[in-house]
Amino acid sequence: MSARTILLALALSCGAAAAQAQQQPYGPSITLEAAKKVMAAAEAEAQKAGVQVAISILDSGGQPVMMHKLDNTQYASIEVAEQKARTALYFKRPSKDLEEAVTRGGAGLRLVGVKNVTPIAGGLPIVVDGKIVGAIGVSGSNDDTAVAVAGVAAAGK
Numbered sequence: 001m002s003a004r005t006i007l008l009a010l011a012l013s014c015g016a017a018a019a020q021a022q023q024q025p026y027g028p029s030i031t032l033e034a035a036k037k038v039m040a041a042a043e044a045e046a047q048k049a050g051v052q053v054a055i056s057i058l059d060s061g062g063q064p065v066m067m068h069k070l071d072n073t074q075y076a077s078i079e080v081a082e083q084k085a086r087t088a089l090y091f092k093r094p095s096k097d098l099e100e101a102v103t104r105g106g107a108g109l110r111l112v113g114v115k116n117v118t119p120i121a122g123g124l125p126i127v128v129d130g131k132i133v134g135a136i137g138v139s140g141s142n143d144d145t146a147v148a149v150a151g152v153a154a155a156g157k
Helices: 003-012 016-022 032-049 076-091 095-104 106-113 144-153
Strands: 054-059 064-069 123-128 131-139
Touching: 032 054, 032 064, 032 131, 032 144, 054 076, 054 144, 064 076, 076 095, 076 123, 076 131, 095 106, 095 123, 123 144, 131 144
Parallel strands: none
Antiparallel strands: 054 064, 054 131, 123 131
């Protein structure tokens, strides 16, 4: 059983939202041109908010396409941003959903034992034409999700 299969099986234990997310298919990988638009929008939002963050964009197979670290961003945010993106991609949902599952306790606590899962807000799937083409992860501030949302909004443009 592959790691992706195990991760997706665990996602099913998170309730009705998991079932809905499973219906979202993976699509072709985000192109470099589209990733540049996502990155530019995310960076603009970070600069507008005055935050130092790392931004990672992965393709639909979980491979890095782009990573930018704004000046003075803590080094730990580089790896955490990629982990948030990978979590959003593999679970087909915002990483914040997993954070909330862990916070609720009970069965959600199992997520902390899964290798390479980062249940922290700031990771979002990138969906174009109803298919997941990649994911964005942002780390370094309390505005990580807002920065990621701004990036995702630019994906289909």
